[in-house]
Amino acid sequence: MADADLVRLGSLAEVVTLKAGAVLTREGDVAPYVFNITSGSLRVYKLLPDGRRQITGFLFAGDFLGLAIGEHYVFSAEAIEPTTVCRFRKGPFRALVESSSPLEHMLLHRTSHELAAAQNQMLLLGRKTAIERLASFLLDLPGHDPARPTAPGHVRLPMKRGEIADYLGLTIETVSRVLTRMKAKGIISMPSQSDLIVERPDLLRAHADGEV
Amino acid sequence: MADADLVRLGSLAEVVTLKAGAVLTREGDVAPYVFNITSGSLRVYKLLPDGRRQITGFLFAGDFLGLAIGEHYVFSAEAIEPTTVCRFRKGPFRALVESSSPLEHMLLHRTSHELAAAQNQMLLLGRKTAIERLASFLLDLPGHDPARPTAPGHVRLPMKRGEIADYLGLTIETVSRVLTRMKAKGIISMPSQSDLIVERPDLLRAHADGEV
DNA sequence: CGTTTAGTTGATTTTGCTCAACTGCCGTGG
DNA sequence: CCACGGCAGTTGAGCAAAATCAACTAAACG
Numbered sequence: 001m002a003d004a005d006l007v008r009l010g011s012l013a014e015v016v017t018l019k020a021g022a023v024l025t026r027e028g029d030v031a032p033y034v035f036n037i038t039s040g041s042l043r044v045y046k047l048l049p050d051g052r053r054q055i056t057g058f059l060f061a062g063d064f065l066g067l068a069i070g071e072h073y074v075f076s077a078e079a080i081e082p083t084t085v086c087r088f089r090k091g092p093f094r095a096l097v098e099s100s101s102p103l104e105h106m107l108l109h110r111t112s113h114e115l116a117a118a119q120n121q122m123l124l125l126g127r128k129t130a131i132e133r134l135a136s137f138l139l140d141l142p143g144h145d146p147a148r149p150t151a152p153g154h155v156r157l158p159m160k161r162g163e164i165a166d167y168l169g170l171t172i173e174t175v176s177r178v179l180t181r182m183k184a185k186g187i188i189s190m191p192s193q194s195d196l197i198v199e200r201p202d203l204l205r206a207h208a209d210g211e212v
Numbered sequence: 213m214a215d216a217d218l219v220r221l222g223s224l225a226e227v228v229t230l231k232a233g234a235v236l237t238r239e240g241d242v243a244p245y246v247f248n249i250t251s252g253s254l255r256v257y258k259l260l261p262d263g264r265r266q267i268t269g270f271l272f273a274g275d276f277l278g279l280a281i282g283e284h285y286v287f288s289a290e291a292i293e294p295t296t297v298c299r300f301r302k303g304p305f306r307a308l309v310e311s312s313s314p315l316e317h318m319l320l321h322r323t324s325h326e327l328a329a330a331q332n333q334m335l336l337l338g339r340k341t342a343i344e345r346l347a348s349f350l351l352d353l354p355g356h357d358p359a360r361p362t363a364p365g366h367v368r369l370p371m372k373r374g375e376i377a378d379y380l381g382l383t384i385e386t387v388s389r390v391l392t393r394m395k396a397k398g399i400i401s402m403p404s405q406s407d408l409i410v411e412r413p414d415l416l417r418a419h420a421d422g423e424v
Numbered sequence: 425c426g427t428t429t430a431g432t433t434g435a436t437t438t439t440g441c442t443c444a445a446c447t448g449c450c451g452t453g454g
Numbered sequence: 455c456c457a458c459g460g461c462a463g464t465t466g467a468g469c470a471a472a473a474t475c476a477a478c479t480a481a482a483c484g
Contacts, residue, residue: 049424050423069325098313104320105316107320108316118334119286122333127264130440171441173440193462209261211262212262342471392433
């Protein structure tokens with residue numbers, strides 16, 4: 001992306017600061033903004049009327065949100081931890097994108113990647129068992145989290161069990177039981193409830209890939 | 213998209229004809245081509261080593277395939293019925309896209325839509341019951357199929373039960389049982405195994421939205 | 425027609441869910 | 455400093471939805 005584009009993007013931006021748990025967008029609301037995350041992390045999810053929740057993704061610094069065309073947001077988004085985002089009015093943002101090929105190119109590139117990730121998640125949700133889902137999750141997580149710890153094999157779990165469950169299409173109890181089973185098998189260890197060490201990456205990988 | 217772009221696109225294209233069941237791409241193969249479907253329909257899917265299959269989408273005339281960046285295909289694709297596609301070498305195609313803002317804009321627009329659809333499918337796979345999945349499927353299908361019948365309430369099922377099952381994260385037997393249950397409730401009727409009439413769109417919609 | 429393949433139906437099993445109790449971890453305040 | 459309360463997480467028992475296994479029936483096709 002050219003520097004001139006960044007400057008023009010910057011002139012459109014407003015910075016928004018979010019406390020942990022703050023709601024950024026609600027599914028069905030009119031959608032005047034596009035967001036870019038500056039720091040922290042968000043959960044993006046959809047709800048059914050009875051409260052069942054599917055988290056479609058976790059977003060971290062650098063990620064965009066709300067690019068999809070349409071008058072209304074088709075998802076809700078909340079801050080997981082204290083988070084800052086840049087907010088752009090949709091009209092001027094879109095005008096800028098159309099006038100800037102490199103910017104549009106970057107968005108296409110990112111959106112394609114997100115789509116590929118979404119297809120992996122469909123395989124996970126549609127066809128993998130509980131342990132396979134957890135294994136896939138634990139392997140993918142560090143790759144997305146820019147605040148990942150440096151120690152190899154160390155995975156930070158910034159989200160609660162309920163969020164992991166709603167991301168993987170499971171219940172809290174199943175997530176807990178599967179983690180316990182993985183500990184018993186020596187695949188992982190957990191120094192604390194939000195810090196996890198992969199002891200046997202080979203076994204974790206085998207589970208994630210559904211190898212029997 | 214400007215006419216000049218279409219002409220330049222056309223000069224890059226090779227037409228490929230596929231018999232029903234023919235394989236267009238195989239997950240993991242090197243990916244030299246981007247495709248655009250001219251007629252017919254494709255199933256796009258991912259496999260686990262033991263044969264479990266998740267169909268991530270059905271594609272129809274006009275749809276693009278293989279846009280995702282990367283050396284290798286990350287999905288397999290097969291023709292459901294006799295199908296023709298336009299094939300573009302990736303290098304020249306990408307060069308053209310970068311030089312044509314309207315073309316890139318269209319691709320971003322389409323990819324964003326596909327991503328939104330993928331997120332709906334995650335909600336379906338992660339949180340909906342079997343009958344809710346079928347209801348959602350029956351409501352969405354006509355919107356995607358350009359060869360849809362004109363009669364309102366009439367849904368063409370060009371794919372087999374096994375494909376519906378692998379798209380919805382269910383088994384063939386469950387799909388069959390749920391359709392039977394829907395018939396018993398008077399929500400649908402089926403003049404033939406591949407033609408379905410929605411008798412109670414209201415009830416179907418209520419089920420699809422997970423209303424209790 | 426007879427054969428093959430797709431689809432349906434039934435009996436049984438399994439995986440993960442539900443409901444419920446219990447444990448550990450903090451934070452607050454007496 | 456410890457007692458209490460609240461929340462997150464774990465564990466257990468029983469249950470239910472969908473999977474599996476197994477006939478059986480209906481279309482499709484030569």
